[in-house]
Amino acid sequence: MLPVIEVSGAPVERGRQHGRKARDRIAHNLAVYFSRFENEGRVGRSEVLARAAEYWPVVCRQNPDYADELRGLAEGSGNALLDMVALNLRYEILYHQFTANALADAAGGGGSTDAGSAADGCTAFAVAPEASSDGRLLMGQNWDWIPDVQGVVVRRVKSQPRALYFTEAGIVGGKIGLNSARVALAITGLTSTDDDWSRLGKPFHVRCYEVLNSLSLEEAVAAASDGGGSCSAGFLIGQSGAGVVNIEAAPGAACRLAPNGGMLVHTNHFIAPEALGVTEPPNPRRPGSENRLSQMRRILATEGPHSPESLRRGLRDHTGHPDSVCRHFEPDGPDFERYETVASVVMDVGSGVMWITDGPPCESPYIELRLDEA
Numbered sequence: 001m002l003p004v005i006e007v008s009g010a011p012v013e014r015g016r017q018h019g020r021k022a023r024d025r026i027a028h029n030l031a032v033y034f035s036r037f038e039n040e041g042r043v044g045r046s047e048v049l050a051r052a053a054e055y056w057p058v059v060c061r062q063n064p065d066y067a068d069e070l071r072g073l074a075e076g077s078g079n080a081l082l083d084m085v086a087l088n089l090r091y092e093i094l095y096h097q098f099t100a101n102a103l104a105d106a107a108g109g110g111g112s113t114d115a116g117s118a119a120d121g122c123t124a125f126a127v128a129p130e131a132s133s134d135g136r137l138l139m140g141q142n143w144d145w146i147p148d149v150q151g152v153v154v155r156r157v158k159s160q161p162r163a164l165y166f167t168e169a170g171i172v173g174g175k176i177g178l179n180s181a182r183v184a185l186a187i188t189g190l191t192s193t194d195d196d197w198s199r200l201g202k203p204f205h206v207r208c209y210e211v212l213n214s215l216s217l218e219e220a221v222a223a224a225s226d227g228g229g230s231c232s233a234g235f236l237i238g239q240s241g242a243g244v245v246n247i248e249a250a251p252g253a254a255c256r257l258a259p260n261g262g263m264l265v266h267t268n269h270f271i272a273p274e275a276l277g278v279t280e281p282p283n284p285r286r287p288g289s290e291n292r293l294s295q296m297r298r299i300l301a302t303e304g305p306h307s308p309e310s311l312r313r314g315l316r317d318h319t320g321h322p323d324s325v326c327r328h329f330e331p332d333g334p335d336f337e338r339y340e341t342v343a344s345v346v347m348d349v350g351s352g353v354m355w356i357t358d359g360p361p362c363e364s365p366y367i368e369l370r371l372d373e374a
Helices: 011-021 023-039 045-062 064-077 081-088 090-108 204-211 217-225 286-302 308-314
Strands: 004-007 122-127 138-145 151-156 163-168 176-179 183-189 233-239 243-250 253-257 263-266 340-348 353-356 367-370
Touching: 004 011, 011 023, 011 064, 011 151, 023 045, 023 064, 023 081, 023 090, 045 064, 045 081, 045 090, 064 081, 081 090, 090 204, 122 183, 122 233, 122 243, 122 286, 138 176, 138 183, 138 233, 138 308, 176 340, 183 204, 183 217, 204 217, 204 233, 217 233, 217 243, 217 253, 233 263, 243 263, 263 286, 286 308, 308 340, 308 353
Parallel strands: 004 151
Antiparallel strands: 122 138, 122 263, 138 340, 151 163, 163 176, 176 183, 183 233, 233 243, 243 253, 340 353, 353 367
16 A cells, blocks of 8 residues: 655645655655666766756746745755755656657667657546546546656645645655545646756646645646646646546647547547647657557446446556556566556545555555545
8 A cells, every 4th residue: 555644734844744754765766766867868867966956946936835845855854955856857857858869869760769768657537427427527547657666645634725646755746636625636748849848847746736736627727737837748637516628738838628528538649739739759659658548538438437446447457468558567678668557546526535556456456545534
């Protein structure tokens, strides 16, 4: 079972609590990511820290609460602040490098790119009330990423809005979760040829933080749609009673994708690149993303109306194994090219309930957690 960390108080104190309670996991994730930055991103430690130092004052201006919570995390975990800033900017560092490396490989290697330098990540979905078995908004995803990364579930109490979310140990806020305003978030990684960390736009994890601090669907959509981001990303956002929408965001542009038949699915490629005017870099993982998109759409279309139980069953689907909805790493590839489903999540947004696994859902049980549980 993933550890469940309860935090409360001002942002800096919430960060200290996260840092103290997940100290070993944070140290582990720092080691994993600095290795990945070098081996997968092809960026050494000194350059990573230089980028973090350049970005940090921008983050402090963009969202002082996020910056305070990050300071508390560094203090509570006993790690250098810039190391923790780099961890929280891991999306900008790695996803920029995925694009830069793919373009460099294509230019110098006959049009091909290394699978270890390619965007990858998730199968996210939403089932609107009209397509669910009991008239509730259901959301979730398989979060596919680096098998060695260690996650935590955070329950934020007393602070408003209260929130329950999954994150990587050491990263402020959540990437998959819901809050007491019944706003929920799932995410997918995307890349475009416009991605560039040096734009110093609002980081991906700051946007996630702002979405899960939102009190309305429109406030959350505005946080995700801010055109000032450095790198592309997908944000699946819903609010019980208000609706659900998928945001495809690229530097300088964003578009909304509405449900089709009460259902939405998103994976790791743009569905509407023409609406944004973006071009995706070469990506050898693209067929896998397309397979997961089509399979999850099939599951939602043919096996409904849906309940949390039917969605948990669907997230175990192995069509196209190993690059399936329930993802398993490629056994013949090098370690830094391996991805699998690290956590699987289903949320009943209106009820404030989350079911989550620690590992691929075919191998790991779903544990039920409640936003308002003491």
